[in-house]
Amino acid sequence: MKQFSEGLGSSWVFTTILYFNDALTDAELAQWRPDQLKSRLRRQLHRADIKTPVLGSLELDFQSDIGRWLPHFHLLVLGQRSDVERMRGVILKKNKIPELGRAARPLFIKEVQDIDAAILYCHKFVWQDRRRFVVTPHGKPVHRTRKYRLDAARHALALQVLNRLGLPGLTFKSGVSRATHPDLSEYLSLANGKNHPKGG
Numbered sequence: 525m526k527q528f529s530e531g532l533g534s535s536w537v538f539t540t541i542l543y544f545n546d547a548l549t550d551a552e553l554a555q556w557r558p559d560q561l562k563s564r565l566r567r568q569l570h571r572a573d574i575k576t577p578v579l580g581s582l583e584l585d586f587q588s589d590i591g592r593w594l595p596h597f598h599l600l601v602l603g604q605r606s607d608v609e610r611m612r613g614v615i616l617k618k619n620k621i622p623e624l625g626r627a628a629r630p631l632f633i634k635e636v637q638d639i640d641a642a643i644l645y646c647h648k649f650v651w652q653d654r655r656r657f658v659v660t661p662h663g664k665p666v667h668r669t670r671k672y673r674l675d676a677a678r679h680a681l682a683l684q685v686l687n688r689l690g691l692p693g694l695t696f697k698s699g700v701s702r703a704t705h706p707d708l709s710e711y712l713s714l715a716n717g718k719n720h721p722k723g724g
Contacts, residue, residue, distance in 0.1 A: 542596040572610040573610060574601060574611070580647075588655045598646040
């Protein structure tokens with residue numbers, strides 16, 4: 525992935541956007557397509573006035589505590605943290621997880637220290653089982669999560685969906701093209717499903 529980031533500068537911000545209201549059952553995931561969710565994200569970026577390049581991918585982890593798959597995007601935004609913070613005015617800072625009866629944060633933002641590692645993380649395409657637990661380091665309950673390998677049936681389902689969606693369905697890009705960012709031409713070809721190796 526190093527060739528994708530060379531020459532692009534270092535001012536990138538990493539963000540994860542979670543869509544709790546779009547959580548899916550196993551049966552729903554088997555037939556689901558991300559087109560509407562991607563379109564919604566594009567509209568949200570537009571409303572937040574984010575016009576710089578945005579690169580990333582879609583991921584779904586199984587949330588054991590609610591028994592559903594949670595769609596979320598891992599994104600890299602070229603700009604400053606203050607630019608991405610505008611998304612908080614578009615995506616609610618906190619929203620409700622009905623099954624848990626408590627609030628959850630749908631937006632996570634972090635400055636990027638290593639752009640190559642961040643690109644690899646955004647495009648790992650490994651879906652897992654995320655489980656919540658509670659710790660009390662100072663006598664006050666704190667919610668944490670930990671990822672585990674999916675059980676055999678859901679692992680098979682995840683592989684089927686990953687294969688069905690392919691790179692064009694899994695990747696996301698906005699505000700970038702070969703003309704404006706030639707250093708990303710190889711990435712854009714892969715994101716469009718071109719020039720990727722096929723199994724023999």
